[in-house]
Amino acid sequence: MSYPAELKYSKEHEWIRVDGKVATIGITFHAQDALGDVVYVEMPSLGKELAARQEFGVVESVKSVSSLFCPVSGKVIERNAELEKRPELINSSPYESGWIIKVEMSDPAELNKLLSAADYQKTLPPAHKH
Amino acid sequence: MLKRTPLYQNHLVLGAKMAPFAGWEMPVSYPAGIIAEHNAVRNSAGLFDIGHIGLIKVVEGENALSLIQKAATNDASKLEINQCQYSVLCNERGGVIDDILVYRLPLFYLIVANASNADKVLAHLKSINSKAAVSFYDNFCSMTVQGPRAEEITGCVLSASLSGLKHNRALWWRDIIVSRTGYTGEDGFELVVSKREAAALWDGFIRAGVLPCGLGARDTLRLEAGLPLYGHEYDEETTPLEAGYSWAVKFDKGDFAGKSALEKEKKEGLRKRLVGIEVAGRAIPRQGAEIVDSRKLKIGIATSGTFSPTFKKPIALAYLTPHTPSPTPIFVSIRDQLCPAKVVDKVFYKRVK
Incomplete structure (x- = not known):
């Protein structure tokens, strides 16, 4: 299953998993597939306040670099330190071990603006609908 | 299409x-x-x-060798049958039109050009001799x-x-x-x-x-392997001398396109030189990243950069001003951050033969 139904998605190809006020954020199967082998992830500092759709870091693959956007407003409370040693987790496990940051949401109502798995898949080119 | x-x-x-x-x-x-x-x-x-690579056939005859000699920087008269030679096509300013491989085959010369430059290479050859038997293979x-x-x-x-x-x-x-x-x-x-x-x-x-x-x-x-790619290390404003390919420029073989400009640059000194760059950390200097010295003065620009799968770290090729002494601390600007870097041999990888 490439796009878990319990997650919310952004048009910029991030996913978000909500647990109370805490949102875990990563990039989608499609995003990691389009990038190819991920070799570096630049993450924000802990405590940084992010606005919805603000750029919070980059993912670099061998071939290209891509900006990361935070789907919701909030404060960065955790970063996936494992990605510093094993950035390829974003390819091998985009929704689990390859998560990128956790944010304490300041306005959970913003979640209503995000896409469901079904709606997100409609934004993808045909070859990537699994 | x-x-x-x-x-x-x-x-x-x-x-x-x-x-x-x-x-x-x-x-x-x-x-x-x-x-x-x-x-x-x-x-x-x-x-x-x-x-996708351009294949151009130059039919053997007395004109063929003379055309290649006038068009390209290396000495094609040294080619034996079934030998290949790296060479460069320059404009009158010494800037690179394309870098090529010249094959001397039993019945014709084959010129291998970059895909993006194939039409330009054919036009360059025809501009030197409009009657030459030159065509795509x-x-x-x-x-x-x-x-x-x-x-x-x-x-x-x-x-x-x-x-x-x-x-x-x-x-x-x-x-x-x-x-x-x-x-x-x-x-x-x-x-x-x-x-x-x-x-x-x-x-x-x-x-x-x-x-x-x-x-x-x-x-x-x-x-x-430190090999140049057109559009990155080479363009019409860059000479083969600056890219480190003076060995493929033979001034003693007679006249060729760009010769006087290249002779002048050789005499007066290079405007820039291609080097290898290694960066601390994992951020990758891509094409266009600026290189600065410890006073934050711009001393160069990256032309290609990637994550090296062999060495598992970022590497780049860059043009530096020729006056930069090698031990000078340098920095690469990546997303507005100055990353410490060092100049290294541009041949990062050498095969053990």
Whole structure:
């Protein structure tokens, strides 16, 4: 299953998993597939306040670099330190071990603006609908 | 409309990620991924479709050698039959029109040009001699097998013995031109084959277990080997001397396009020089990243950068002002941050022969 139904998605190809006020954020199967082998992830500092759709870091693959956007407003409370040693987790496990940051949401109502798995898949080119 | 090589369907069957490159729809990578493809070439062998590359035929005759001598910087008169030579085509300012490989074959010269420059190279040759018998070698295309096992596998697939073929030498085998050349820093063979037979030959290599590799791995491999790529290290404002290819510029062979400009630069000093750059950390200096000194003064610009799969760290090629002393601390500006870096030999990877 490439796009878990319990997650919310952004048009910029991030996913978000909500647990109370805490949102875990990563990039989608499609995003990691389009990038190819991920070799570096630049993450924000802990405590940084992010606005919805603000750029919070980059993912670099061998071939290209891509900006990361935070789907919701909030404060960065955790970063996936494992990605510093094993950035390829974003390819091998985009929704689990390859998560990128956790944010304490300041306005959970913003979640209503995000896409469901079904709606997100409609934004993808045909070859990537699994 | 993007052009397609005769191997387009083969790429789709293999699950390649296709992307536009120089007007062609080419495989960037296959399901194995760029790093696995790169490592296959370093450790075993990889197969590349380079059917986008320009093949230009110059028919033998007294005009052919004289045309190539006037058009290109290297001395083609030194070529024996079935020998290949790296050379550069320059404009009158000494800037690079294209870098090429010249094959002297029994009946004609074959010029291998970059896909993006093929039309320009043909026009350059015709501008030097409008009557010369110069044309695209239309019914043929190229593919290449690169890596330490290339000799064994190519010999097996072609049922040919290639152990006697030296570097930069070519032979005809049936209707295929086989040359011991490449663009990866490894041993390998480039095959010029008729378009009708290309797909069957490709499948033969796949059946022999060679991993197909895309343009992504081709780029990381050539960058580790310090080889220039047109549009990055070369353009019409850059000379072969600045790129470190003075060995391919032969001033004593007679007149050629760009000679006086290059002589002047050689006498007065280079305006810039190509170097290798290693950066601390994992952020990658891409093309266009500025290089600064400890006073934050700009001293250069990166032309290519990638994550090196062999050394597992970022590497880049960059032009620096010629006055930069090597031990000077330098920094690369990556997303507005200054990352400490150092100048190194641009040949990051040297094959153990």
